[in-house]
Amino acid sequence: MNKPSLTVSASPHIHAKADTASIMWSVSLALAPATLWGIYAFGLRSLLVLGVSILGAMLSEYLLGRMSGESTLWDGSAFLTGLLVGVNMPPTIPLYIPVVASVFAIFVAKWTFGGLGANWVNPALAGRVFVFFSFTTPMSSYKLPRTIASIAPDALSSATPLSLTKTAIASGQLGLDTKALLAQGGYPATGFAQGISSLTGFSAYSVDTFLGNVGGCIGEVSALLLLVGGIYMLIRKIITWHVPLTYLGSVGLLSWVFGGLPSELGLFAGSFFPSIFSGGLMLGALFMATDYVTSPITRKGQIIFGLGCGFFTFLFRFFGSMPEAVSVSILLMNIVTPTIDRYIVPRKFGDTREYRKQLKEEKV
Amino acid sequence: MQKVPTFSKGGVHPHDQKGFSSAQSIERLPMPSELLISLSQHLGAPAKALKAKGDTVMRGEKIGSASGFISADVHSPVNGTIKEIRKVTLANSINCDAFVIVPDEDQDPEPTETFDWASQDPSALLAQVKDMGIVGLGGATFPAHVKLSIPSGKHVDAFVINGVECEPYLTADYRIMLEKGEEVLIGAMIGAKIIDAKRIIIGIEMNKIDCIEHLSAIAKEKGYPIEIIGLKVKYPQGDEKQLLKATINKEIPSGKLPLDIGAVVANVGTAHALYEAIVLHKSLYERVISVTGECIAQPKNILAPIGTKMSDLLAFCGGFSSEPEKLVSGGPMMGFSFFDENTPMSKGSSGLLALQAQKKKRNTPCINCGRCVAACPIGLMPSHLYRYITNGEYEEAMQHSLMDCKECGCCSYVCPAHLPLVHGMKTGKKLGRKKK
Numbered sequence: 001m002n003k004p005s006l007t008v009s010a011s012p013h014i015h016a017k018a019d020t021a022s023i024m025w026s027v028s029l030a031l032a033p034a035t036l037w038g039i040y041a042f043g044l045r046s047l048l049v050l051g052v053s054i055l056g057a058m059l060s061e062y063l064l065g066r067m068s069g070e071s072t073l074w075d076g077s078a079f080l081t082g083l084l085v086g087v088n089m090p091p092t093i094p095l096y097i098p099v100v101a102s103v104f105a106i107f108v109a110k111w112t113f114g115g116l117g118a119n120w121v122n123p124a125l126a127g128r129v130f131v132f133f134s135f136t137t138p139m140s141s142y143k144l145p146r147t148i149a150s151i152a153p154d155a156l157s158s159a160t161p162l163s164l165t166k167t168a169i170a171s172g173q174l175g176l177d178t179k180a181l182l183a184q185g186g187y188p189a190t191g192f193a194q195g196i197s198s199l200t201g202f203s204a205y206s207v208d209t210f211l212g213n214v215g216g217c218i219g220e221v222s223a224l225l226l227l228v229g230g231i232y233m234l235i236r237k238i239i240t241w242h243v244p245l246t247y248l249g250s251v252g253l254l255s256w257v258f259g260g261l262p263s264e265l266g267l268f269a270g271s272f273f274p275s276i277f278s279g280g281l282m283l284g285a286l287f288m289a290t291d292y293v294t295s296p297i298t299r300k301g302q303i304i305f306g307l308g309c310g311f312f313t314f315l316f317r318f319f320g321s322m323p324e325a326v327s328v329s330i331l332l333m334n335i336v337t338p339t340i341d342r343y344i345v346p347r348k349f350g351d352t353r354e355y356r357k358q359l360k361e362e363k364v
Numbered sequence: 365m366q367k368v369p370t371f372s373k374g375g376v377h378p379h380d381q382k383g384f385s386s387a388q389s390i391e392r393l394p395m396p397s398e399l400l401i402s403l404s405q406h407l408g409a410p411a412k413a414l415k416a417k418g419d420t421v422m423r424g425e426k427i428g429s430a431s432g433f434i435s436a437d438v439h440s441p442v443n444g445t446i447k448e449i450r451k452v453t454l455a456n457s458i459n460c461d462a463f464v465i466v467p468d469e470d471q472d473p474e475p476t477e478t479f480d481w482a483s484q485d486p487s488a489l490l491a492q493v494k495d496m497g498i499v500g501l502g503g504a505t506f507p508a509h510v511k512l513s514i515p516s517g518k519h520v521d522a523f524v525i526n527g528v529e530c531e532p533y534l535t536a537d538y539r540i541m542l543e544k545g546e547e548v549l550i551g552a553m554i555g556a557k558i559i560d561a562k563r564i565i566i567g568i569e570m571n572k573i574d575c576i577e578h579l580s581a582i583a584k585e586k587g588y589p590i591e592i593i594g595l596k597v598k599y600p601q602g603d604e605k606q607l608l609k610a611t612i613n614k615e616i617p618s619g620k621l622p623l624d625i626g627a628v629v630a631n632v633g634t635a636h637a638l639y640e641a642i643v644l645h646k647s648l649y650e651r652v653i654s655v656t657g658e659c660i661a662q663p664k665n666i667l668a669p670i671g672t673k674m675s676d677l678l679a680f681c682g683g684f685s686s687e688p689e690k691l692v693s694g695g696p697m698m699g700f701s702f703f704d705e706n707t708p709m710s711k712g713s714s715g716l717l718a719l720q721a722q723k724k725k726r727n728t729p730c731i732n733c734g735r736c737v738a739a740c741p742i743g744l745m746p747s748h749l750y751r752y753i754t755n756g757e758y759e760e761a762m763q764h765s766l767m768d769c770k771e772c773g774c775c776s777y778v779c780p781a782h783l784p785l786v787h788g789m790k791t792g793k794k795l796g797r798k799k800k
Contacts, residue, residue, distance in 0.1 A: 004687045006703040010775030010787035011697040013719055014378055014532065018780045019730040039688040075728055117729035117781075255498065299738065341748075348743040348765060349373055349605060350617035 005314035007284075008183065015072035024076025026238055028083055028230035031287060035087055037119035037225050038218035041145030042091035046218045056102030057082030064111045077116050081105050084287065087219025088280065088327075092143050101127035120289045121334040125327050128136050132324055142215040144188075148208075151189035160185060160215045161205060162279045163323060170321075179203045179273055181263075183269050189213075202273065209277040216279070223277040230286035239290040242302035243309075247285040250310025253274045254300045255318070262318050281313065294334040301337075301344040308333045369613075370596035371606040374741035378599060378697070378776045380571055381532040382419060385656040390539050390643045393680055395467050399671035400708035401427070401438060403461040407501040407506045408434030413461065419446050423472045427463060430494070430516060430745035431698055437497035438505040441649035441669030442467040455674075455693030455702040456712060462708065465671065475687045481550075482644045486558045489642055492600045493558070496641035497648045497711075501633030502526060504600065505712035508634060512558045522612050523561035525552045525635050527568040527575060528595065531695025533567060534715045536652040539665045541568070541575040545582050548589055548632050551639035559628055564590045566632070567574035567611045569597045583585055596721065600772040603631040608742055613732035616770050633714070651711060655681045659688035659718035668709065675705040677716055688718035697773040728781045736775035742768050746775035746785045753792035762796045769793070 107129030212222025259270020411428030661682030
């Protein structure tokens with residue numbers, strides 16, 4: 001028999017199936033349902049926005065990879081960053097803005113710090129926040145989805161439910177809850193949602209924001225389809241429940257308890273579900289805050305991270321003057337992540353309470 | 365329903381791959397033409413050679429004697445002549461002297477006379493264990509007489525027999541439990557007598573449910589005071605720390621021994637060797653090894669003399685069915701890959717694997733996914749340690765408990781960036797020790 005050519009390497013000699021690229025592509029796949037809904041609801045132009053975002057990200061990755069002599073284009077991370085930038089854009093955005101955001105994400109946020117795994121803030125979010133503060137007007141002009149535009153053609157199209165309520169409260173309309181504010185502002189609800197509302201008692205706005213019949217960025221509107229993607233990632237064990245659950249839960253709870261304060265309604269006058277369905281929260285909690293590189297490595301750390309994101313999101317939403325609560329909160333917590341990882345470490349095997357007590361007694 | 369116990373922290377679930385060889389009864393290897401018996405069959409100092417080139421030896425005769433406290437005797441597996449003494453490289457890359465023994469045509473028959481063990485006192489039993497060169501057969505090959513010598517002031521609550529065999533592919537312990545169940549149980553009772561243990565527990569994973577039933581039936585029929593516990597399948601449950609957590613729910617603190625929490629652990633193979641040493645007066649010169657893997661034509665569980673060359677084992681199994689990428693001595697998670705088919709097996713060789721090529725995955729930088737941290741059964745942060753080590757910060761790594769890593773391989777197994785984490789830990793330990 002011919003002598004086989006054998007490999008010698010350190011153990012272990014078997015490996016689990018997952019690799020970096022498969023994880024990145026799976027996350028992109030998980031984002032697909034919500035993205036497709038966005039394309040349907042806002043029209044084909046959103047596809048164009050997504051396309052230039054992804055193209056901008058991948059082209060930057062390719063050029064930077066060439067410069068540093070690495071080929072990192074197909075590990076899926078640049079595609080995912082581009083896609084995340086794209087879904088975070090309003091559908092009517094001028095096309096150069098997503099390109100700027102993508103290039104900023106890959107060039108500045110990712111590669112300046114050493115490429116994959118070395119960035120200290122989520123690249124897609126950094127790109128989004130950068131263009132938001134550079135091009136604020138086009139970044140906050142929204143379009144209504146076709147499901148609403150067809151029933152209320154003259155509705156105020158540039159506002160999202162969140163911005164509408166915020167503006168109303170800021171202009172002194174106190175004593176009204178979210179539902180009343182939206183109704184007063186003339187925000188439309190679909191007939192289907194009104195039907196469900198009369199059956200279940202949830203407000204029609206909650207139902208619409210849950211399903212995705214609401215204005216917003218391309219990929220953030222359908223909480224339902226984002227949840228589908230999130231559950232897929234949970235089943236595939238790509239993410240764990242720690243960040244999304246603590247994030248969504250803390251925003252929901254804080255909004256319910258304290259959300260009525262800006263309208264001078266007192267405690268426990270806010271709403272739980274509309275707050276976790278609206279804005280970019282679902283997208284942020286499931287796809288942005290769970291980014292491996294910029295979130296803590298331990299489960300305990302992830303819980304702290306999720307609670308921190310939730311707290312800041314709540315603060316910015318109800319007491320801040322700017323939109324962008326979700327993006328800015330996650331970026332803030334990204335910055336705290338290295339500190340969390342330094343101090344929150346797993347309990348070591350054998351380091352039990354009894355053993356600590358025993359050590360203390362021995363010292364005495 | 366009662367909850368199936370296991371250890372709580374970390375661990376991974378690789379496919380157990382035991383189907384290749386689990387149905388194969390233990391077969392005796394035809395006498396090889398040459399044996400390479402190294403003097404380093406165990407953890408600790410190599411044995412001192414008692415024979416020289418040209419000497420004739422008898423089966424079971426002592427040819428190497430323990431050369432320190434942690435060391436063990438070595439015996440000849442055959443009647444034969446010592447052709448030479450030369451350096452060999454073992455599968456774990458240790459270089460040491462080895463006897464090259466050419467077996468005679470005529471061999472002594474296997475010992476059949478049995479001796480009573482229950483009447484002997486523990487110190488006599490312990491002396492016999494040392495004399496027969498018994499070491500731990502689970503892989504670490506720690507000399508058994510050292511483990512079974514309990515320092516005064518220490519007490520043993522539980523003698524835990526490890527029937528977990530959590531490494532994928534390996535089926536040697538499985539076959540021993542099925543075919544030599546009674547011997548294993550008696551061996552366990554002998555060990556328990558030496559260390560004066562209050563309880564005897566055998567832990568077996570639930571993928572070997574037939575062993576659990578078989579051993580329980582024997583113990584019940586003969587009235588042996590042995591508890592047999594089924595454990596949930598999870599790697600690395602066969603490590604003594606995890607096994608004790610799973611069976612007696614106690615954790616061994618860092619740097620401590622099982623004895624510090626009142627337990628002693630031995631493998632089922634070791635229990636069987638104890639039986640042979642005490643009841644048959646047979647020294648440890650042969651063992652069961654699983655020869656298996658995708659690339660072995662006929663996977664088998666083979667009873668082979670210590671010092672058999674891997675090439676003889678491969679030939680007995682019909683050679684390769686397809687070209688392997690790796691030959692591994694031991695299990696796929698912690699075993700050593702080697703390239704020389706003339707490498708001899710030793711007392712610690714539980715398996716010989718011929719593994720097919722895995723799909724090549726590219727390394728990427730660490731993406732901080734936390735899988736290694738979640739998988740580490742000791743509670744370390746492998747990705748952080750790896751970063752310290754690749755940056756040359758060995759002292760930092762040691763401060764973060766690098767020395768508690770036991771190289772079980774869970775972190776490397778799950779790493780999506782395919783970083784050689786265990787390799788890094790091994791290097792870091794070596795260089796860190798040197799720097800100190």
